[in-house]
Amino acid sequence: MSTVRGARERARIEVTAAIKDEARKQLAAEGAAKLSLRAVARELGMASSAVYRYFPSRDELLTALIVDAYDSVGEAAEAAHRAAAAGTAGHLARWIAVTRAVRDWALARPHEYALIYGSPVPGYTAPQATVGPASRVGLVLIAVVADAHRTDGLALPPLADDLRAEAVRMVTEFAPGLPPEAAPPLIAAWAKLFGLISFEIFGQFHRVVEAREAFFREAVTEMARTVGLPADEKG
Amino acid sequence: MSTVRGARERARIEVTAAIKDEARKQLAAEGAAKLSLRAVARELGMASSAVYRYFPSRDELLTALIVDAYDSVGEAAEAAHRAAAAGTAGHLARWIAVTRAVRDWALARPHEYALIYGSPVPGYTAPQATVGPASRVGLVLIAVVADAHRTDGLALPPLADDLRAEAVRMVTEFAPGLPPEAAPPLIAAWAKLFGLISFEIFGQFHRVVEAREAFFREAVTEMARTVGLPADEKG
DNA sequence: CAAAAGCAAGAGCACTGCTCTCGTTGTTGG
DNA sequence: CCAACAACGAGAGCAGTGCTCTTGCTTTTG
Structure with missing residues (x-):
C-alpha cells in the first residue's frame, strides 16, 4: 500500500513535506496572505518553477x-x-x-x-x-x-x-x-x-x-x- | 462642523467614497485576497499612484x-x-x-x-x-x-x-x-x-x-x- | 540499452504594492 | 490681486509575485 518504490518517489515525498513545512513556517511568521511560493522555494534553495512540480498552484499548496x-x-x-x-x-x-x-x-x-x-x-x-x-x-x-x-x-x-x-x-x-x-x-x-x-x-x-x-x-x-x-x- | 470648505475638499470626499465603493465591488466579486489598488484605480480611470493620495496603503483601504x-x-x-x-x-x-x-x-x-x-x-x-x-x-x-x-x-x-x-x-x-x-x-x-x-x-x-x-x-x-x-x- | 517519463533551472510575461519626480491646479496670505 | 504654497494626477520605475514555457539532465521502465 504505502511501499516506497524507489529513490525518486522517496525524494518526492520528502520534498513535498519540506515544502509544506517551510510554508507552515511562513504561515506562522507572516500569515496566509503573505505566503509566497517563491519565498518558499528560495528558502529551500530551489527554483520557484520547481515547486510547481509538487503543487500545481499556490492555492493547492494552501489547500494541502x-x-x-x-x-x-x-x-x-x-x-x-x-x-x-x-x-x-x-x-x-x-x-x-x-x-x-x-x-x-x-x-x-x-x-x-x-x-x-x-x-x-x-x-x-x-x-x-x-x-x-x-x-x-x-x-x-x-x-x-x-x-x-x-x-x-x-x-x-x-x-x-x-x-x-x-x-x-x-x-x-x-x-x-x-x-x-x-x-x-x-x-x-x-x-x-x-x-x-x-x-x-x-x-x-x-x-x-x-x-x-x-x-x-x-x-x-x-x-x-x-x-x-x-x-x-x-x- | 461638517461644512465643506471648497471644491477641493468636496472632490476629495467624493473620490474617497468612489474608491471605497469600487473596492467594495471588487471585494464582493473576488474576495479580500484579490482586492487590488491598481484594479480599483483602473476601473476609476485614474493612475494607480493617484489612489495613494487618498489611502496611504492597501491595508489602510482595507481598514477603512x-x-x-x-x-x-x-x-x-x-x-x-x-x-x-x-x-x-x-x-x-x-x-x-x-x-x-x-x-x-x-x-x-x-x-x-x-x-x-x-x-x-x-x-x-x-x-x-x-x-x-x-x-x-x-x-x-x-x-x-x-x-x-x-x-x-x-x-x-x-x-x-x-x-x-x-x-x-x-x-x-x-x-x-x-x-x-x-x-x-x-x-x-x-x-x-x-x-x-x-x-x-x-x-x-x-x-x-x-x-x-x-x-x-x-x-x-x-x-x-x-x-x-x-x-x-x-x- | 534505448525510449519514456520525471525533474530542476532559467527566462519571461503579466500583475501587484509602492515610491519618486514632474507638471498642473486649487487655495490662501500678503 | 497675485504670488507662494499645498494638494493633486500622471508617468516611470523598482522589487516582488504567480505562473508558463523551454532547455537540458536523471531516473525509471519496456
Whole structure:
C-alpha cells in the first residue's frame, strides 16, 4: 500500500513535506496572505518553477495545508477524547476535555486555525478534499454525546415542529442512534464552540475577557447542558 | 462642523467614497485576497499612484472598509432593536430580531462579513480605529438584556467562584446596572452568535444544516435562555 | 540499452504594492 | 490681486509575485 518504490518517489515525498513545512513556517511568521511560493522555494534553495512540480498552484499548496490542519485539530480532539474516555472521567468531563483540546490547539497555532476557521482564502467554496477532515472535531463531539446517551441518557427539550424533519435527517446522516432532539443543539454547540475560540484567537476578546480559561470552561459547561449532558461532579 | 470648505475638499470626499465603493465591488466579486489598488484605480480611470493620495496603503483601504462594515452591521443591529423595542415585542422577540438582523446582514454581504469576522487580513492585530465600531453589535445585545433586567428580571444561575471578579469587572466596564451573573453568559452568547453565522457563511453547514432559518431561530432562542431572558409567548 | 517519463533551472510575461519626480491646479496670505 | 504654497494626477520605475514555457539532465521502465 504505502511501499516506497524507489529513490525518486522517496525524494518526492520528502520534498513535498519540506515544502509544506517551510510554508507552515511562513504561515506562522507572516500569515496566509503573505505566503509566497517563491519565498518558499528560495528558502529551500530551489527554483520557484520547481515547486510547481509538487503543487500545481499556490492555492493547492494552501489547500494541502488546510487539510493537514483539519487533520491535526481533529487528531487533537480525538486524542483528548481517548484519554478522557479511558479514565474515570464523566461525560461532562469528556466534553470539557475535548473542547479544551481544540482551544489549546488553536492557541498554539493561531495562523493554522485562521486558515481553516477564518475566511476561506482561495475561492469562496471549500475544496472537496477538505470536507472529510473538516468533520473530525464534530464527530468527536457526537461521540461524547452518544456515549452519554447510551449510559446515562440525555436531558433534552422537545423539538420545535419545523425542525423535526431536519433533526431526523441529521441523526440518520451523522449520528445514528442519537435521538432527533439531540441533533440541532449538538450541531449548534459545534458552531458556537468555534465562535468562542475564534473570538479569542482573532482578538475580539481583547480587553473584554481577561480570565480566558475560566470563561471558556463556564461557556462550554453551559453548552454541555444544552446538548443534554447530565451535570456530574468531576469537572 | 461638517461644512465643506471648497471644491477641493468636496472632490476629495467624493473620490474617497468612489474608491471605497469600487473596492467594495471588487471585494464582493473576488474576495479580500484579490482586492487590488491598481484594479480599483483602473476601473476609476485614474493612475494607480493617484489612489495613494487618498489611502496611504492597501491595508489602510482595507481598514477603512473594515470600519465601514462594522458600522454597517452595527447599524443594522441597532435598527432592528429600535424597531422591535418600539412595538409590543417582548424581550425574547427583541433578542431574536437583533440576532436575525445580524445574520441577514451577513448573508447579504458575505465578503464584508468575512472581512470583519474572518481571519484578520492585514497584520495580526486589529488597528485601533476598529475597536469602537466593532463593539456596536455587542452593545445592542447588552441593551436587550438590560431592558429585560429592568422590567422582568433575569433568570440566571449563580457565578462560579473563579469568575466572580471577572464578572464584576465586565459589568462595571461594559454593562453598568446589569448583575454580574449576566456578563459571562452574555459575552459568550455574543461570540457564539458569530460562531453560528460564520459556520453558515463560510460553508461549514453545507450538507449539514438545511433548514437554516429554523435552526438559527432555535439556536438563538436557546441562547436567549442562557443569558437569562424569560421565555415569553411572542417569538 | 534505448525510449519514456520525471525533474530542476532559467527566462519571461503579466500583475501587484509602492515610491519618486514632474507638471498642473486649487487655495490662501500678503 | 497675485504670488507662494499645498494638494493633486500622471508617468516611470523598482522589487516582488504567480505562473508558463523551454532547455537540458536523471531516473525509471519496456
